[in-house]
Amino acid sequence: MKTYPIPMVPGPVAVPEAIRQVYLENYGSGDLEPDFVELYTRTQRRLKAIFGTRDDIVIMSGEGMLALWSALKSCLVPGDRVLAVATGVFGYGIGEMAQSLAAEVKVVGFSYDETINDMARIEAAIAEFKPRMITVVHCETPSGTLNPLVELGRLKNAYRVPLLYVDTVAGAGGVPVLADDRHIDLCLGGSQKCLSAPPDMSFLSVSPKAWEIIDAVDYVGYDALKPFQQAVENRFFPYTPSWQGVAALHMAAGLLLEEGLEKSFNRHDSVARFCRRELVKIGIELFPSDGAIPSPTVTAAKIPERFSWETWDRRLRDQGLVVAGSYGPLEEKVFRLGHMGSQADMALMERAIAVIADAL
Numbered sequence: 001m002k003t004y005p006i007p008m009v010p011g012p013v014a015v016p017e018a019i020r021q022v023y024l025e026n027y028g029s030g031d032l033e034p035d036f037v038e039l040y041t042r043t044q045r046r047l048k049a050i051f052g053t054r055d056d057i058v059i060m061s062g063e064g065m066l067a068l069w070s071a072l073k074s075c076l077v078p079g080d081r082v083l084a085v086a087t088g089v090f091g092y093g094i095g096e097m098a099q100s101l102a103a104e105v106k107v108v109g110f111s112y113d114e115t116i117n118d119m120a121r122i123e124a125a126i127a128e129f130k131p132r133m134i135t136v137v138h139c140e141t142p143s144g145t146l147n148p149l150v151e152l153g154r155l156k157n158a159y160r161v162p163l164l165y166v167d168t169v170a171g172a173g174g175v176p177v178l179a180d181d182r183h184i185d186l187c188l189g190g191s192q193k194c195l196s197a198p199p200d201m202s203f204l205s206v207s208p209k210a211w212e213i214i215d216a217v218d219y220v221g222y223d224a225l226k227p228f229q230q231a232v233e234n235r236f237f238p239y240t241p242s243w244q245g246v247a248a249l250h251m252a253a254g255l256l257l258e259e260g261l262e263k264s265f266n267r268h269d270s271v272a273r274f275c276r277r278e279l280v281k282i283g284i285e286l287f288p289s290d291g292a293i294p295s296p297t298v299t300a301a302k303i304p305e306r307f308s309w310e311t312w313d314r315r316l317r318d319q320g321l322v323v324a325g326s327y328g329p330l331e332e333k334v335f336r337l338g339h340m341g342s343q344a345d346m347a348l349m350e351r352a353i354a355v356i357a358d359a360l
Contacts, residue, residue: 015196174297
């Protein structure tokens with residue numbers, strides 16, 4: 001299987017050697033030993049710092065989508081009203097996920113080249129629809145955009161909406177999340193983006209109000225949140241936990257906090273700005289071109305006119321650079337560079353830009 005010396009896909013990102021080594025260690029039985037519970041609680045504290053929350057943290061074995069489904073299934077019953085604020089593939093997709101659970105879903109939709117920009121429309125929808133849950137994606141990786149959350153959190157609080165559900169899988173660690181300040185009840189993350197770990201762990205913060213609803217819903221399933229509420233206290237997890245996965249997440253979060261969150265945010269922002277500036281210089285058109293907030297963790301750009309996605313992708317790979325295509329309406333129209341986590345590296349980005357310039 002071919003590997004690439006210039007990895008630029010927007011997750012899973014390149015995993016640093018120190019984190020890879022964690023998976024080679026032998027540990028005990030996670031659901032029986034005090035050492036695992038201690039590791040789990042230390043990891044919770046580190047993730048709280050990254051999310052900016054005092055709420056409980058649940059750590060689950062499985063890729064980030066596990067947290068997205070778990071939060072919906074554990075909090076919704078048929079007929080519950082969900083307001084999906086959507087600006088891209090995942091924002092619309094979460095609304096569809098809630099609809100598949102027989103929730104009554106209203107979508108406040110924006111185009112894929114926009115970020116949240118019409119709070120009056122959202123406020124009117126909240127006032128009229130009276131949702132039980134508002135959902136939104138912080139970083140829309142397929143579009144390379146970042147949604148502002150401050151005003152949405154303010155509206156959630158002002159209208160006493162029970163739950164604000166935020167997917168920040170591609171944001172946490174690379175941009176400020178500030179879950180408590182933004183009144184987020186379910187803040188969802190994954191290991192494979194800015195934390196630079198393999199795609200095998202998901203985590204989320206759960207507010208007291210969310211726990212109250214989870215207890216009442218009483219959803220039972222492998223992806224249920226309820227068993228995690230007392231898991232640490234009772235020293236009993238709902239399934240065999242991944243000791244290696246939690247240990248890797250603990251190390252990944254530790255490396256990020258050791259760097260310092262502000263330094264991490266600045267690093268991601270600097271590499272992103274360089275990326276966008278240099279792409280424009282060599283004649284690549286960005287997506288979105290203007291008006292929307294670009295993400296510091298991923299850049300989307302239009303595939304040059306004389307190339308198909310297949311030929312463009314092959315030309316870059318032939319020179320050692322691997323990027324990503326996109327999904328939905330953006331499929332075969334844009335390519336994406338993931339400058340997140342270990343890949344938010346200026347030297348690596350310079351190499352990527354050189355390959356793209358040569359490929360043109």
